[in-house]
Amino acid sequence: MPRMYVLQVPENQGVLDVAQQDAGLALDQVGPYVRITSAAPIVIDRRATGCRHAVWYSAVAGLENSVITQHDKDALRVEAR
Amino acid sequence: MSRNSPGQARPVHRVRGVDHAAFPTFDPNATVRFYRDVLKFPIVHSICAAGWGPERHPDFIHFFFDIGGGDRLAFFYYFGWSPQGDQTAPGDAWARLPHGTPEFFKNSRHIALNVQDEEDLLEYRRRLDESEWPVEMQVMHETIESIYTHDPNGYMLEITRQLRPVTPQEDLDAQLTIAALCDVTAGPAPSMDKLLTRKAELIVEHAAAWEAEQPGRREAQRELI
Numbered sequence: 645m646p647r648m649y650v651l652q653v654p655e656n657q658g659v660l661d662v663a664q665q666d667a668g669l670a671l672d673q674v675g676p677y678v679r680i681t682s683a684a685p686i687v688i689d690r691r692a693t694g695c696r697h698a699v700w701y702s703a704v705a706g707l708e709n710s711v712i713t714q715h716d717k718d719a720l721r722v723e724a725r
Numbered sequence: 726m727s728r729n730s731p732g733q734a735r736p737v738h739r740v741r742g743v744d745h746a747a748f749p750t751f752d753p754n755a756t757v758r759f760y761r762d763v764l765k766f767p768i769v770h771s772i773c774a775a776g777w778g779p780e781r782h783p784d785f786i787h788f789f790f791d792i793g794g795g796d797r798l799a800f801f802y803y804f805g806w807s808p809q810g811d812q813t814a815p816g817d818a819w820a821r822l823p824h825g826t827p828e829f830f831k832n833s834r835h836i837a838l839n840v841q842d843e844e845d846l847l848e849y850r851r852r853l854d855e856s857e858w859p860v861e862m863q864v865m866h867e868t869i870e871s872i873y874t875h876d877p878n879g880y881m882l883e884i885t886r887q888l889r890p891v892t893p894q895e896d897l898d899a900q901l902t903i904a905a906l907c908d909v910t911a912g913p914a915p916s917m918d919k920l921l922t923r924k925a926e927l928i929v930e931h932a933a934a935w936e937a938e939q940p941g942r943r944e945a946q947r948e949l950i
Contacts, residue, residue, distance in 0.1 A: 649928050651898045654889070655867045675932025676894035698866045705898060706925030711918060 646686045646722045649677045649706035658693035659703045659720075677705055685713075686722040745789060745797040746836060748880060749818050753786070753802045755857075755877030760798070763856040764849065766790040769797060792838055800878075817879030835881035837871070846870060846886045897935050901927045 650656050650663075652673075663669050663680050670681045680686055690700055697717075704712065707722065714721035750756045760766045770789040776782035783803040790798045810821035815831050822831060840846050850872050853860050862873045871885040905924040909915040 647925075649925055651894060653892060653895060674928055675934075675936035676897065677928050677932050696865070702867065704921060705901075706928050707918070707921040708925045708929075712921075 645681060645683060646710045646724050647679060647681045647708040648686060648704055648710060648722050649674065649679055649708075650703055651705045652676050652678055655695075655699045656703050658695050658699075659688055662688050662692045685724075686710075686720075688720040690716075690718055690720070742794060743792075743796040745799040747787070747799040747801060748878065750800045750802055750878050751806075751808050751818055752877050753788075753800070756800055759856070759858055759876050760790045763852050763858065765852070766792060766798070794839075798836065817875075819878075819880075832881045835873075835883055837883035837885050840884055840886050842886055843870070846872060846884060849884045893939060897932070901931065 650659055652660070660671070660678055663671060663678075663686075668682055668684055669686060672679050672681075693700070695703065700720075701715065704715075704720070704722075707725075709725050710722050711725045712720070713723050757768075761768055767790065768788060769791045772787040774785055774787065776784045783806050785804065786802045788800055788802070792798045808818060810816065811824075812821065814821040814824050815826045815828070816822045817831075840849065850860050850863065853872070853874055858874050858876065860872045860874050862871075864871050864873070865888075868888050868891070869885045870888060871883050873881060873883050876882050901924055902920070904927055905920045906915075908923050909919040912919075
């Protein structure tokens with residue numbers, strides 16, 4: 645089951661907003677981090693987040709039994725390891 | 726005279742910033758033009774010293790520029806000493822790297838000076854752009870905006886402003902990142918994938934307890950998601 649962590653800072657809010665709107669993703673908090681869990685691969689569309697490059701490429705704080713299979717200008721994709 | 730009253734323990738972390746960071750120069754004229762005349766950093770100290778010591782130490786001048794906050798940037802000029810290494814190779818006055826060394830690695834060693842706000846950042850941009858050493862890049866990072874150039878010695882200089890204060894959770898995140906980095910670089914074949922996996926373990930171990938220790942944080946943060 646793909647699971648990733650994102651630190652809750654203003655610059656990451658675009659990523660969290662997009663994740664929040666995806667019914668397939670479950671969000672909960674672990675301290676100042678948001679944990680995103682999904683049955684299917686987690687896919688975040690970069691343009692929907694509005695993130696600039698430096699933010700986009702540093703948004704992932706942790707991976708739990710998961711692996712990043714795409715992290716480019718189009719999308720972030722996290723799948724079960 | 727002690728700043729502390731008798732019996733009062735001093736803090737563990739006692740240093741007070743950069744006294745000076747020192748670099749060699751073979752071109753004191755250009756160095757002074759760049760730092761004193763273009764950037765308007767006052768010269769605040771210098772040492773004229775005859776060579777001494779067990780090595781064949783040349784006579785030298787050690788000179789210092791005020792970089793604000795009581796901190797100083799210093800240079801050594803050694804009489805009769807020439808640049809070392811292949812001067813067509815990437816590098817600076819201190820050292821030359823092998824041909825083909827990428828720019829990101831060369832520029833990883835740099836000095837960054839802090840300014841208060843956008844007005845001051847743009848003022849330094851203006852000074853540099855009117856000089857022989859114009860700004861090469863102006864970049865908005867996550868929480869900082871920076872301008873970059875190289876000084877006459879090839880040292881990369883960054884001038885930066887914070888767009889917002891660093892928050893306590895970013896300090897925690899930095900501590901967990903570096904703990905994970907030390908763990909994965911102590912093992913074989915370190916990678917970002919291994920770091921993020923190790924960091925997730927550390928988040929689970931520490932993040933909730935950290936937040937519980939932060940007064941008033943929980944309610945404020947919940948409003949964000």
